[in-house]
Amino acid sequence: MTDLRELLDDAAGPEPAVTDTDLSGDLTRGRHALRRRRIAGITTGAVATALVIGAVWSVLPSGTTNGAPQPAALTTKTPKPVKTTPKEYRPMQQDTRKPPVIPATAVPLVANTTQFPGVITCDLIPKGWAVRTTIPAAKGGGWEQQELYDPNLRNPKQYRDATYTVVIRQTELMNEGEGLTVDKYSTPWTKLPKVRAGKYDAVTSGVPGSPYGRQEVYIKPDKSNRIVGVSNRAYNLAWDMDTLLRFAGSCHYKL
Structure with missing residues (x-):
């Protein structure tokens, strides 16, 4: 096979x-x-x-x-400015109270029989008025201030401040490079125009003979540089400028 x-x-x-x-x-x-x-x-x-x-x-x-x-997420973003609304401006409130009424007859000057409590005293005083120390020498750094007022004036708070008192204050001539000057003036004392206040030379913001005695007077009562400042702000005295000069001329330092 x-x-x-x-x-x-x-x-x-x-x-x-x-x-x-x-x-x-x-x-x-x-x-x-x-x-x-x-x-x-x-x-x-x-x-x-x-x-x-x-x-x-x-x-x-x-x-x-x-x-x-x-990394982009780590970048600090600048915050958008926030619009702020300024606070509402509020001007100082004006004292709308009225001063005391000016009497028809001025308060007369009389002899002062009690010395004022501070370093300055005056030989004359408005009849019926009193005096108090408002700034003691120790607290005022040596610059004392006293105030004449009417103790019979009813409710003084109803009147504007500084419209019913006479202020007597201690000051002195200072040399700030322009010569001896008194406060509130830049011109040396020797070059300021003078008027008579009693037996002293005085510098005043008013003019003798003026019907307005609500003014300021500076007197130099001795040969030192000490000055007495008198500011009349009292409507209720009704003083003219001559009366204010008579009163200021009676003021002096005790020592």
Whole structure:
């Protein structure tokens, strides 16, 4: 019996010769195929990973990476200016109270029988008036101030302040580079125009003979630099300028 393999071999024809080149080519093609499969697998995995990262990125809060703030988020923003409304301007309230009524007859000057309590006293005083120390020398740094007032004036608080008193104050000539001057004046005392107040030279803001005695007078009662300042602000005295000068001329230092 003819062998079956031989019959098949005869039907297929002779087997082609296989060379070393053919074997090398097959081996190279096999390696390329294996490399393509590996690259395809890596690429597929990378694409899938990128998709996953993209999905996670999309659900993270804006401006963060893994919960950490981006550098831009660390930049300090300049706050917007806040518009403020200025406080309502409130001017000082004016004292609308009226001064005392000016009497038809001026309060006369009479001899003073009791010395004033401070370092300054006066030989004359308005009739019925009294004196009190408002700024003691110890508290005023040596500049004492006294005040003449009418103790019979009813309810003084109904009147504007400084409209019913005469102030007597202690001061002196000071040299501030322009010569010896008295307060409220920049011109030296020797160059200021003088009037007579009793037996003393005086500087005054009023004019002798004027019907208005609500003025200020400075007298120099001795050869020292001490000055007596007298400010008449009392409407209820009804003094003219000559009466004020008579009163100021009677004032002097005790020592």
